[in-house]
Amino acid sequence: MSIYAILGGVCIGIGAMLLMVLNGRIAGISGIFYQSFDGPKHRNWALFFLAGLCLGVVIHLWASGDPGPVFDMPLSTLLPGAFLVGVGTRMGSGCTSGHGICGIARFSRRSIVATIVFMGSAFITVFVQSLVWEL
Amino acid sequence: MKIYSALASGTVFGFGLALSGMTDPANIIGFLDIRGQWNPSLAFVMMGGLAVTTVTFQLVIPNMQKPVLAELFVLPETNILDGKLVLGACLFGIGWGLSGLCPGPAVAGLAYFDWHIVLFVLVMVVGMYSGDWLTRLLFSAD
Numbered sequence: 001m002s003i004y005a006i007l008g009g010v011c012i013g014i015g016a017m018l019l020m021v022l023n024g025r026i027a028g029i030s031g032i033f034y035q036s037f038d039g040p041k042h043r044n045w046a047l048f049f050l051a052g053l054c055l056g057v058v059i060h061l062w063a064s065g066d067p068g069p070v071f072d073m074p075l076s077t078l079l080p081g082a083f084l085v086g087v088g089t090r091m092g093s094g095c096t097s098g099h100g101i102c103g104i105a106r107f108s109r110r111s112i113v114a115t116i117v118f119m120g121s122a123f124i125t126v127f128v129q130s131l132v133w134e135l
Numbered sequence: 136m137k138i139y140s141a142l143a144s145g146t147v148f149g150f151g152l153a154l155s156g157m158t159d160p161a162n163i164i165g166f167l168d169i170r171g172q173w174n175p176s177l178a179f180v181m182m183g184g185l186a187v188t189t190v191t192f193q194l195v196i197p198n199m200q201k202p203v204l205a206e207l208f209v210l211p212e213t214n215i216l217d218g219k220l221v222l223g224a225c226l227f228g229i230g231w232g233l234s235g236l237c238p239g240p241a242v243a244g245l246a247y248f249d250w251h252i253v254l255f256v257l258v259m260v261v262g263m264y265s266g267d268w269l270t271r272l273l274f275s276a277d
Binding site: 002004005006007008009010011012013014015016017018019020021022023024025026027029030033034037044045046048049050051052053054055056057058059060061064068069070071072073077078079080081082083084085086087088089090091092093095096097099100101102104105106107108109110113114115117118119120121122123124125126127129130 | 137138139140141142143144145146147148149150151152153154155156157158159160161164167168169170171175176177179180181182183184185186187188189191192193195196199201202203204205206207208209210211213214215216219220221222223224225226227228229230231232233234235236237238239241242243244245246247249251252254255256257258259260261262263264265266267269270
């Protein structure tokens with residue numbers, strides 16, 4: 001499975017490279033997503049990039065014959081999780097792609113700190129959650 | 136042209152998310168849950184992605200005058216570490232740990248037509264506007 005993880009990661013990197021080399025934009029999905037409905041002007045490229053994300057998943061479904069993941073997370077974690085992802089990516093100016101994949105590669109001090117902080121808080125969250133579920 | 140290059144970039148990116156298993160929240164939680172059967176795939180994905188983007192940002196972009204299809208490279212100019220960045224990243228990490236989803240896999244995952252993902256994206260939008268409001272409330276003096 002790890003070969004697919006590395007190859008998939010390389011594809012993610014190539015997607016980010018193409019967007020920067022061709023369009024001059026950082027592939028930070030939270031920012032692109034926000035701009036697609038709340039940009040200073042109508043940003044068609046953002047909508048097309050997001051449509052591409054979905055198209056890429058469809059191509060993978062078709063090519064692999066894999067039925068896709070099973071989504072079974074309870075609302076008790078999905079709802080607060082989604083809300084905090086929205087709050088945090090706006091307040092912290094980015095997510096796993098913008099800070100983790102692009103920002104670290106730019107050697108951005110802000111992105112390196114942000115990635116360490118969100119990885120840390122995610123590890124702690126899952127750790128605490130696993131303890132709570134055992135009670 | 137710019138919309139087609141954006142579509143192509145997004146398609147490669149989205150294919151990579153699915154191929155690497157990052158659109159499956161179970162793989163994210165499996166990586167974050169150090170008490171369970173540890174699933175290292177997220178680390179391999181980061182290494183594969185960073186190998187390409189580091190070469191891009193350190194060797195390719197510095198040798199280009201401008202992007203192929205645009206007038207300039209749009210890069211963040213601020214380099215200041217502030218409370219906004221740290222608190223925001225911390226809250227994002229909690230949300231990511233709770234749900235196993237971050238914005239990329241969530242938006243790409245809309246292609247699976249599953250109500251969990253649709254609901255996630257809708258609530259994330261509410262969270263984004265709340266985040267703007269909360270940021271103004273907490274950090275307006277900055």
